[in-house]
Amino acid sequence: MAAAAASSSSAAWKRWIRPEVYPLFLATGVAVSICVGQLVRNITGNPEVRVLKEKRAAGVLENFDEGRRYSQHGFRKFIDGRRPEIMPSINSFFADPPKY
Template sequence: MASAAAGSWSKRWIRPEVWPLFFATGTAVGICGMQLIRNITGNPEVRVLKEKRAAGVLENHDEGKRYSQHGFRKFIDGRKPEIMESINSWMADPK
């Protein structure tokens, strides 16, 4: 009986049509995991250790700015909010 259930499971889920679903779900779980780890390890408002929680509210603006101005934000800072700048300007800007 167990082998019949295992056979139907593999026939249903181990097919080429299902792999994009696995990849999309895996990507979403990976992004959520990265953000969770980033918040736990780097966010100045999250305190995991009991000694740090006892400190209460800290007014540490430098640490907060370092956390919020991460590498990706520095990379996109000052750029136009467009995905394909050259195509957009070619199609929208008159000569």
């Protein structure tokens, strides 16, 4: 009985763990890590999320500075003021052709 279970798990392992599947695992791992990072950021840093019972009992806080620090994080400050384009040089090449 145990040999059949070991054999079936070995077959499943050989089916799914192949070099062709590595990019799928990589993309899934990156997506899961982004989700986990965002969840940890929200639980630990969001002023509206209170995990401890003592902090929940405080009710609604008028804490504008903490909210501003949370919403204006480093990445948002980095992209603030930039044009919302992924590839600006290609966009300008096709949108504004050179004039001869």
